[in-house]
Amino acid sequence: MIFRQLYDATSSTYTYLLADEDTREAVYIDTVYEQVQRDRALLDELNLTLKYVLDTHCHADHVTAAWLMKQKTGCKIVSAEAVGADPVDVQVKPGDRIAFGRHHLEVRATPGHTDGCVTYVTEDHKMAFTGDALLIRGCGRSDFQQGNAGTLFHSITEQIFSLPDDCIIYPAHDYAGRTRSTVGEEKAFNPRVGGGASEQDFVGYMKAMRLPHPKKIDIALPANLRSGMPEDGQAPSEPDWADVRVTFSGVPEVEPEWVHQHQPEITILDVREAEELENEYDRLDGAVIVPLSQLRERVGEVPNEKPVVCFCRSGRRSAMAVSILKENGFERVANIHGGLLKWRDSGL
Structure with a gap:
């Protein structure tokens, strides 16, 4: 069991x-x-x-x-x-x-x-x-x-x-x-x-x-006595800007396929280090690049007009980037599930 x-x-x-x-x-x-x-x-x-x-x-x-x-x-x-x-x-x-x-x-x-x-x-x-x-x-x-x-x-x-x-x-x-x-x-x-x-x-x-x-x-x-149903019978609202799923560890995530389909509507924040970006094949078009090690000092460089999705090799460092952005007032923010590894596995 x-x-x-x-x-x-x-x-x-x-x-x-x-x-x-x-x-x-x-x-x-x-x-x-x-x-x-x-x-x-x-x-x-x-x-x-x-x-x-x-x-x-x-x-x-x-x-x-x-x-x-x-x-x-x-x-x-x-x-x-x-x-x-x-x-x-x-x-x-x-x-x-x-x-x-x-x-x-x-x-x-x-x-x-x-x-x-x-x-x-x-x-x-x-x-x-x-x-x-x-x-x-x-x-x-x-x-x-x-x-x-x-x-x-x-x-x-x-x-x-x-x-x-x-x-x-x-x-x-x-x-x-x-x-x-x-x-x-x-x-x-x-x-x-x-x-x-x-x-x-x-x-x-x-x-x-x-x-x-x-x-x-x-x-x-x-x-x-209503089994937890609100008086108005309505479920609480969820993020409407994307199909956001929250992990057991509390990180909001979106799938690479969704990001690929909605790139003009969002800001992609790539938080990998400079040496990881030498191969253009590993980059996402139009991404804002701020390494995670510098994000707290450079958070003002991240546009906040559109929802922000964070990206790295595996999705681990970018999960921390989501936390940093939320601490700094970003509300529409999520991690790209699985990062570059899943992006490649999805054939994108």
């Missing part, structure tokens, strides 16, 4: 990508609206087809990217029936399975933080994606949004702690840089529900907590 754990620093949210190595079918768990470009880029770079986007519950601290991912990839939205979100393609109940390739995720109801909380467990019971029901040395709060400490205690002890001790726990959040735990660890060391804690112990602990409401709750809850 292909597995990636991704992180949104603003909301401290973990997003998980799982995919079948053979069929390349993939699922995302707990996506974040602002991270759609990153998550789409990872799918493209790993050559994966997104089949489902899943949420573990109706989040109060960030807006899900479920609806937007469906618009961009054609995947199906999965949510617990108890959440009542709409639009949703697959409303899951306890015992349901979400299949991707030869793998599947088992749905376990784990309410208590919210009524619609579920935990997704891999078919081999080696990985559990617990949402906010069980965190690393903690758990989700139970003081708002249908929260109930007693219900949460039974969800954790009966649905999660019944998994093998070596089952890896992957939560939806962590605020201290921890990435994973195990069922055995949490049973032993979780200060709220581990170490033989009784329901009375747990409920008493949870009732004594005094936490501020999540900052984005008034925005996130109604948006997540």
